[in-house]
Amino acid sequence: MSLYGMMRTGASGMEAQVNRLSTVGENIANANTTGYKKASTEFSSLILPTSGSSYNSGAVDSKTRYGISQQGSTVTSTSKTDLAINGNGFFVVSDNNGTNFLTRAGGFxxxxxxxxxxxxxxxxxxxxxxxxxxxxxxxxxxxGMEPINLASTGLSAKASTKGTMAANLPSGDAVGQGYTTSLSIFDTQGNARLMDFNYKKTGTNTWTLEVKDRTTGNDMLSPATNTMTFDSATGKLLTGGSITLVGSVLGTPIAGSGAQVENIVVDLSKTTQLGFKFSPDGGTVDGNAPSRIKDVTISSDGVVSVTYENNKIEPRYRIGMANVQSPDNLTPQVGNVYSQSIDSGVIVTGFANIGNFGAIMSGALEASNVDLAGELTDMISSQRSYTANSKVFQTGSDLLDILVNLKR
Structure with missing residues (x-):
């Protein structure tokens, strides 16, 4: 073994420990960084061939690895747009240049x-x-992905396009008996308009339905009468289970306002004819009156919805998720994000709670997976190893001085 080789080996050991101390320092600095994944330094030996009785000392090689697949603990938050992933997968994020990255940092x-x-x-x-x-x-x-934007555009109104109406029609009623109930729908300006549903028994197991706008008295059906027939044994609806309220009957637009009523498909399939009193369920309809956004909610499967002051909920986006075959081989980038590498595998997109993707937790954040006690232990170990390697280098230098002084 040459003295120079001995010194190179010592220098290699010191450099490896410096790399290890660098990752320890980075981990400690980011111990409180949301979604941060710890770095670690792994060592491997470099062996040089020997000849005869002469031994050539090798060196040590260091490689940095990241514990990206290791999930950090979950901490609660007061913001509903703070997100954590319970399980596999990454959020997909984009920078100002439109370049996409993966991240577990969900403090949005x-x-x-x-x-x-x-x-x-x-x-x-x-x-x-x-x-x-x-x-x-x-x-x-x-x-197909785009930045999720929850900007409020002031008041928001939506016209009705579909609804339901169900009722029980008494089976024991005489022919000619009638009942009325109403359903409130919304036009394109969010104005509420009442539609009167008029039921009339016209025969055994047979009823007719007419729908009139309460303000104008106009018939909303075309033709104006919908015939419903019921099973004589069970009282279930057989025919006439769907109607369309024709918006153009009221004029397009409605006189004096510019507001229009859209065609509204109403599902009547749950209407029954049983031995009980007339019992309408009140009906349901989509659309809403003018209202401001008051809240944002995000479900476990990643559906982002806004809630208006009238408690109407409108789903707007579904969060996209992504994963790779080998997350630990992703390439870390500035900003606690990751990009695909050759060793990480192909990026696969999906949705939360489907397949191998975890659930999204709203009002929570994933903490760093750094263990401070372990990092401080590694720091002491690296310090001692660095000192020992410096002694090897120093000893080689001292021996080289002795060799040079032999000439004197």
């Missing part, structure tokens, strides 16, 4: 234009919510 707040951004300024990405339609996902990309 609205910026000046209503977008949900985390502490580092990355925008939370998701899909536009369409009721009854699952967003189209790109298995190996982020196609």
């Amino acid at each position: 707040v609205q910026n000046n234009v209503g977008e949900l951004v985390n502490t580092a300024g990355f925008k939370l990405m998701g899909y536009k919510y369409v009721e009854g339609v699952d967003p189209v996902q790109t298995v190996n990309g982020f196609g």
Whole structure:
């Protein structure tokens, strides 16, 4: 073994311990960083070939690894837009250039234009919510995602387009008996309009239904009468289970306001004819009167909804999630985010609570997975190892001095 080789080995050991101390320092500095994943330094030996009785000392190689797949503890928060993932997966976020990244840091707040951004300024990405339609996902990309924006545009009104109405019609009534109930619907300006539902028995197990606008008296059905027939044994509705209130009957637009009534499909399928009194259920209808946004809610499956002052809930987005085959091999970037690497595998997108993706917890944050006690222990161990390696280097230097002084 040459003296120079001995010194190089000692220097290699010192450099490896410096790298380890660097990761320890970074972990301690980020012990309270939301969603931070600890870094660790792993060592491997570098062996040099020997010849005869001469031994060539090798060195040590250090490699930094990240515990990205290790989940941190969950801490509660007072903000509903603070999010944590209980299980696998990452939030998809975007920077100002439109580049997408993965992160577990879910401390999101609205910026000046209503977008949900985390502490580092990355925008939370998701899909536009369409009721009854699952967003189209790109298995190996982020196609279809856009920044989630919850900006309030002042008062918001929505016209009714569908509803339900159910009632029990007494089976023992005589032909000609009639009943009336009403359903309140909304026009395009959010004005409430009452629709009177007039039931009349016209024969055995047969009733007719007419719907009239209470203000104008106009018939809302075309044709004006809907015939409903019932099963003689069970009293269940057989025919006439759906009607359409024709908005154009009231004029397009409604005279004097510019507001329009849309065509409204009303489901009557739960109407029955049983030996009980007339019992309407009051009906339901979509749409809403003018109202301001007062709250935001996020469900465990990632549906982001706004709640208006009239307690109407409107789903707007569904948060997109992503994962890779080997999360620990993702490449860390500035801002506590990660990008895909060759070793991490292909990015797969999905939704919370589906498949291998975990549930989203609103009003919670994922804490750093750093163990301070372990980091301080590693710090002491690295300090001692660094000192020992410096002694090897110093001893080699002293021996080299002795060798040089032999000439004297």
